[in-house]
Amino acid sequence: MIPLDETDKNILNAIQFDFPLDVKPFEKLGEQLEIKEEELLRRIQRLNAAGAIRRIGPIINTKKLGGVSTLAAVSVPEANIDKVAEYINQYPEVSHNYLRPDKYNIWFTVSADDENRLNEILEDIEKETDCPLINLPTVRLFKIGVMFNIR
Amino acid sequence: MKDIYIQLLRITQDGIPFTSRPFKDAAAELNISEEEVVDLIRKMQSEGIIRRFGASIGHRVLGITANAMCTWNVPDERVEEVGKIMAGFSEVTHCYERPRYPDWPYNLFTMVHSYTEEDCIRTAEDISKATGIEDYKLLFSEKEFKKTGIRI
Structure with missing residues (x-):
């Protein structure tokens, strides 16, 4: 720090x-x-x-570029977590992927060119990992800031 | 979208230089004036193509190391009102409504970033008090498997 x-x-x-x-x-x-x-x-x-400022530039609204995105989560047994995370990460369309211990424990975001590709990725992940998956696309957006109040 | 928008986004998306006239090179590359570059950025902002033009912060370096995804079970008819209250908290960086599932009833998602996990827990308690929503969960990220920016 x-x-x-x-x-x-x-x-x-x-x-x-x-x-x-x-x-x-x-x-x-x-x-x-x-x-x-x-x-x-x-x-x-x-x-x-020092890494405190990463860049000064545009924060692009990918929706306006015609892309689609979603948040998804899978429920993975403890022993398979690393393997499943690795499988999910192989998609370049996956931008974020986190372990968040809960019923659904691997949480990731996917951005794709269109709805078909997005669904294809999610179906493939669900089938190949054999883990229950929930797809949680944005219904309503209230805030997307990613700004931090430095105190 | 206009070609010139795409070109300008590609030139600036990795960051402008920290110099007195940071749009000079972009202007030269696009063969327009610096004023025109600034105007294009303004236009993209008003058209919603750019959400914001400014700094991305390395929050971990600054000690903002804790982040929690707080998920809330909000009655459908209160989502609009409650979402707005939650978005008003400065610790809340993202706030979305998402669909429910039979085994996942939480329909409002807020990302909370702060200095410590205790701070995040306290913020969630404050949000709960401010909204009256008592059915919620905090999911802390225990491991980051991947994090990349969205590029065009």
Whole structure:
């Protein structure tokens, strides 16, 4: 964990929530935060090198690109967890995959070009692993932030 | 979608450079001005193609290491109201309604990120109090098998 002073924390919050869309965004952001552009860039470079800032760029809405996605979970016996996780991971369409101990214990997200491909992947996983699967596509979206309040 | 949108997304999706004029190279590549690049990004944002233009944070490096998927059994007629309340919590990074199954009655999903597991548990308790929803489960991630960003 890297040490952060108040200025770093202000920067981390501002570049997530209020990144100015401007030809010279860092100059503008510096004005807002009352620090010089050079200092802001230096601090951002340090935070990036430490892994605290991964990138500054667009968060793309894949739905608008015509893709489909879902969250799915399988109920896997303890002894088969690694094997099943590996089987699921082989699909490039699987973007996230976590062990979350519960009735359904392997939770993964799939993004595919169309509905057919998505269903094909889920059916294959259910059949090949022989584990009960639930498909949990989004019915309604209330928030997708992935922004963090740094305190 | 417009070709120029796709091109601009491809150029910027791995991150803009940390320099005084970060859109300079993208403008040169697309043979347009930096102002036009910024305008295109604004347009994509207002059309919903980009959810947000800004920083992605390495939250684990910053000590935000705990995350819980909280799943809630919410009466269908209260989903709209309750979903909005849950989305209002700053610790909640995602909030979705999803279908129920006979053996999985939980229809609202919230991702909670915080500094400790105790923080996540406390946040879930606060959400429960704020909404009156008492049937819920917290699923902590014990292992990350895969995590990749969505790229085009």
